[in-house]
Amino acid sequence: MNLKQYVLTALAVSALTMPWTLGVTQAAAADAAAQPEAEPAPQAVSSAAATTAKTVKADAPIKVKQAKYSLKFNAKNYTKETLKLEGQAVAFRAYRDVVYTAKPASVASESMSIFIPEAYFQKGGTVNGYTAKTAPIFLPNGVGGYMPGESKEPSASERMSGGANASLVALSKGYVVAAPAVRGRTTVGDDGKTYVGKAPAFLVDYKAAVRYLRHNRHRLPAGNTDRIISDGTSAGGALSALLGATGNSKEYDAELRAVGAANERDDIFAAMAYCPITDLDHADMAYEWMFNGVNEAYQHSAPMSPLLPLNAGSMPGALKVGDAVVPLGPRPVVQGGSAAADRPDNAPVEDSSAVEMTQAERVASDQLKALFPAYVNSLGLKDRQGRALTLDEDGTGSFADYIKSVYAASAQSALDAGEDLSALDWLTIENGMVKDVDLAKYAAWATRLKAAPAFDKFDRSSAENDEFGTTDNTPRHFTGFSLTRDKEAGATMATWDDVRRMNPMYFIGQQDVTVAPHWRIRHGAKDRDTSLAVPALLALKLQDSGYDVDFASPWGKGHAGDYDLDALFDWADGICKAADTRKK
Numbered sequence: 072m073n074l075k076q077y078v079l080t081a082l083a084v085s086a087l088t089m090p091w092t093l094g095v096t097q098a099a100a101a102d103a104a105a106q107p108e109a110e111p112a113p114q115a116v117s118s119a120a121a122t123t124a125k126t127v128k129a130d131a132p133i134k135v136k137q138a139k140y141s142l143k144f145n146a147k148n149y150t151k152e153t154l155k156l157e158g159q160a161v162a163f164r165a166y167r168d169v170v171y172t173a174k175p176a177s178v179a180s181e182s183m184s185i186f187i188p189e190a191y192f193q194k195g196g197t198v199n200g201y202t203a204k205t206a207p208i209f210l211p212n213g214v215g216g217y218m219p220g221e222s223k224e225p226s227a228s229e230r231m232s233g234g235a236n237a238s239l240v241a242l243s244k245g246y247v248v249a250a251p252a253v254r255g256r257t258t259v260g261d262d263g264k265t266y267v268g269k270a271p272a273f274l275v276d277y278k279a280a281v282r283y284l285r286h287n288r289h290r291l292p293a294g295n296t297d298r299i300i301s302d303g304t305s306a307g308g309a310l311s312a313l314l315g316a317t318g319n320s321k322e323y324d325a326e327l328r329a330v331g332a333a334n335e336r337d338d339i340f341a342a343m344a345y346c347p348i349t350d351l352d353h354a355d356m357a358y359e360w361m362f363n364g365v366n367e368a369y370q371h372s373a374p375m376s377p378l379l380p381l382n383a384g385s386m387p388g389a390l391k392v393g394d395a396v397v398p399l400g401p402r403p404v405v406q407g408g409s410a411a412a413d414r415p416d417n418a419p420v421e422d423s424s425a426v427e428m429t430q431a432e433r434v435a436s437d438q439l440k441a442l443f444p445a446y447v448n449s450l451g452l453k454d455r456q457g458r459a460l461t462l463d464e465d466g467t468g469s470f471a472d473y474i475k476s477v478y479a480a481s482a483q484s485a486l487d488a489g490e491d492l493s494a495l496d497w498l499t500i501e502n503g504m505v506k507d508v509d510l511a512k513y514a515a516w517a518t519r520l521k522a523a524p525a526f527d528k529f530d531r532s533s534a535e536n537d538e539f540g541t542t543d544n545t546p547r548h549f550t551g552f553s554l555t556r557d558k559e560a561g562a563t564m565a566t567w568d569d570v571r572r573m574n575p576m577y578f579i580g581q582q583d584v585t586v587a588p589h590w591r592i593r594h595g596a597k598d599r600d601t602s603l604a605v606p607a608l609l610a611l612k613l614q615d616s617g618y619d620v621d622f623a624s625p626w627g628k629g630h631a632g633d634y635d636l637d638a639l640f641d642w643a644d645g646i647c648k649a650a651d652t653r654k655k
Contacts, residue, residue, distance in 0.1 A: 140170040140178075142333050144185075144287035151189065154227050156235050161243045162189035163225070164292075171251060171283035172276075173331025176260045176267040181330065183251035183280055184222045188242055191293040198245030200648065203293035207647045208284060209241040209248045210299055210314075210339070214273060214307035216417030217538040219255030223248075233634070237302055240636045244644070247294035251280035253310070256538045266544045270565070271572045274313045275323055277301070279332035281314070286333035298647050299339040301587075302639075304632025305415040305600065306534075308347030309573075312609060315342025315587035316575030323572065338585035341646060343639060344592050345632025348526075350605050351535055352550050352570050353446050355524040359439035360466055361602035362514045366433060367425035368522040369599075418600065418630060419534070421520060428522045436523040439552065440466060443604075450576075452611045460611065473611075474603055475508040477624050481596040482508075485626040520599040527553040531562065539565035539573075549573075579612050586613070589646045591621045591639065595628030619646070 149164045166185040175181035190196035191203035201207070214220035225248065229236035238248045253276035258268030281299060288296045303311035317323070318338025327337075350357070428436070444462035447470050452460045454473055462468040482498055483505045492498055497512035498505055526535045527550045536546035547565045548554040554564045571577050578584045590613055594606045603624060610622035621642060628634060 139173050139331070140175065142171075142173055142283060142286055142331075144169065144283075144290040146290060146292055154225055154239055156227060156239055156243050159243070161225070161239060163187060163242050164189060164192065169283075171332075172279050173333075174329070176272075176330055177254055177258050178261060180219055180252050180254040180258050180268065181276055181279065182222070183249055183283075184224060185291070186225055186238065186242055186248040186250070187291075187293045188245060188247070190245075198243075199644070201245035205295055205298075205651055206245055206247050206293050207298035207300055207340070207643065208294045208296065209238070209246040209643075210277075210280065210301045211237055211241075211248070211250055212253060212273075212277060212301070212303040212307045212310050213250075213416065214253065214255065214303060214310050215305050215415035216419065216534045217256045217273070217306045218417040218534075219258050219268060220251075220253040220273065220307060220310075221416075222250040222252045224250065229633070235636070237633045237636055237639070240640060244640050246300075246640075246643075247291070249280065249284055249294075249299075251276065253277055253280075256534065256540065266540070266542050269540050269542065270538050270569045271313075271323065271326070273310055274317070274572070275326040275330065275332075277310055277314045278317075278323060278337040279327060279330060281337045281339060282327070282333040282335040285335040285337075297340060298650070300341040300343065300643055300647075301339055302343040302345075302633075303347075304345040305418050305630060306348050306538075307415065308344035308632065309349035309575075311342050312344045312347045312349055312575045312592075313573070315339055315344075315590065316578045316584070316613075317572075318585035318587065320578060320581070320584045322568070336585070339587050340650075341589035341591070341643065342587045343643075344590070344606070344609075346594050346598050346600065346630050347592070347606055347609065348535075348601050350574055350576055350608065351526055352574060353443075354526045354601055354605055355550065355552065356439045356443040356446060357602040357604040357608075358521065358525040359436045359523055360443040360462075361510070361604060362517075362519045362599070363436045363440040363466075364511060365514050365519040366428045368428055368519050369422050369425050370419045370520045370522075415630070415632065419520065425518070426522075432523045435529075435556070439523060442552075444468070447604075447608070450608065450612060452608070453615055454611070455614070470604075471510065474607060475510060477603065477607065477622075478508045478510075478513060478596060479505040481624045481626045490626075517597050517599050524550075524553055525601070529553055529556045529558070531557065539569060575609060576612060579618075580616050586616070586618060589619045591642050593622075593628075593632070593635075594624050595631060596624045596626050597628065598624075598630045600630040 149166045151162070152165050153160050153162045155161070163186045168182050169185060170178060170182045172181045188198050190198050191206065196203065211223040212220045213223045223236065223238045225239035225242055226236045227239060228234070238250060241248050254268030254272040256268055257266070258272070259265065260267040284291070284294070284299065285296045301311040301314050319336055348354070444464055444466060447460070447462045454460055458469060460470040460473050462470050482492060486492060486500070486503060486505065492500060495516065497509045497516055499507035526533055527548055528536055531546040531548060536548065539549045540546045547563050548557065549565045549570050551564070554562060579586055590610070592606050592610050594603050606622070610620050614620045625635065
């Protein structure tokens with residue numbers, strides 16, 4: 072066994088259980104896998120940096136002087152409202168500015184709006200077969216780019232869906248909508264000084280919202296708190312997945328107590344996740360496994376700056392990168408660049424022109440791609456037929472075949488709908504049937520959005536580095552691979568507790584965690600914000616663990632969500648009504 076084989080084998084053994092070993096092994100394996108003439112040996116990690124990464128403990132919950140809020144829902148504080156959906160009136164009652172924690176770090180970011188169909192206030196009122204008692208609760212989040220998430224108010228016109236938003240459609244179908252705002256990476260607390268929205272704050276808030284609903288199960292005029300269904304896109308898709316995968320985990324208890332969350336369960340019935348930016352400590356490897364060899368990137372303009380004004384309860388502030396102070400204001404207009412119209416709020420801009428990756432970025436791409444097979448193989452996944460899904464050292468294998476099958480099914484649906492795909496050289500089509508997929512040619516067709524590393528940037532300039540930042544807004548690494556390649560002395564890594572608590576993969580299968588029984592995961596067939604492998608691994612791990620999973624890659628979709636709301640709520644109705652029938 073040569074050094075490369077030995078190190079990759081060690082990585083497979085330690086990938087899920089030894090965070091610092093994983094980071095060092097990633098770096099060593101990458102060096103072994105790289106072409107020796109491609110790059111000088113990376114600088115050795117200083118003993119101080121190594122010690123920091125090994126010994127740093129989880130950040131203590133933030134303590135600030137806070138006013139206390141009642142956790143008792145006020146059913147009298149509402150307005151009656153009506154919106155039109157396809158010409159039909161949707162009447163509902165709106166309960167806004169409901170603070171869902173007793174000691175919020177940011178009142179505006181820990182408040183929610185609750186919307187209840189007006190029919191449930193009439194004697195015997197039903198909508199779509201639901202009653203006030205049986206109506207599921209739809210829990211959308213507005214997170215994108217790990218920025219603060221706004222409450223998703225019902226709207227008849229939404230940019231991403233191209234029509235009514237999910238909240239309004241949910242109301243029309245008889246769902247109670249509970250739309251929490253949550254903290255994000257730029258949220259500053261009500262003390263005006265401390266950054267209170269770093270990882271895992273947005274999940275703590277989402278859990279607290281669920282606990283508030285359960286705490287008020289008998290005060291809410293309608294809604295079945297055993298039928299809570301989350302929904303999110305991009306980083307919001309990751310948040311939805313995290314909520315679904317970490318139900319009742321005690322690993323978040325300290326933060327929940329710090330904000331005064333209700334002493335209730337926080338597991339949910341189902342999770343809907345569109346293009347989830349998740350599994351962050353392995354996402355760089357997955358991205359390069361998919362896009363290695365594509366050497367032009369379409370994101371090259373101020374990735375740290377938000378696209379839209381920040382929410383109330385947040386402020387632009389400034390980001391510390393080394394000795395530099397970078398203001399966090401509106402994203403500058405890129406000369407010759409443009410953003411796709413259907414992308415989630417605060418997602419990285421897709422520029423219209425590409426920039427060549429540097430030699431160092433290309434080497435990093437080669438190294439990261441070489442690491443991915445060991446991670447996949449360490450998971451022990453199988454397909455529905457029980458076949459082991461693995462990768463060979465060169466990145467080929469049964470898992471690659473599985474990814475091909477997902478894209479093939481997507482393309483087949485387009486063919487069956489009458490689309491002409493004959494110009495696509497990455498598809499082999501015979502007699503109207505997709506017979507094969509060339510993943511390398513697919514990557515060239517889809518193009519690369521992000522240069523390597525896609526998420527844990529060596530200079531800590533990504534949204535994810537900011538998400539893992541400190542309370543004084545200093546970004547941090549979350550992989551050993553990038554920490555060992557950061558040229559700045561004293562660069563640090565996020566605590567293992569925070570890295571772990573931001574990855575749903577670590578919680579599925581834990582005995583003390585209640586995972587949502589139902590999942591719907593979508594990742595567009597031309598999504599280049601993360602690799603299809605990331606949501607595929609999540610779906611497979613859930614499926615192998617016995618959960619109900621509906622996973623697909625819709626044709627013609629990029630990095631977006633809520634584009635198939637009729638199908639989404641058909642799925643939700645199916646699982647809710649089936650569960651209600653079994654209960655009877």
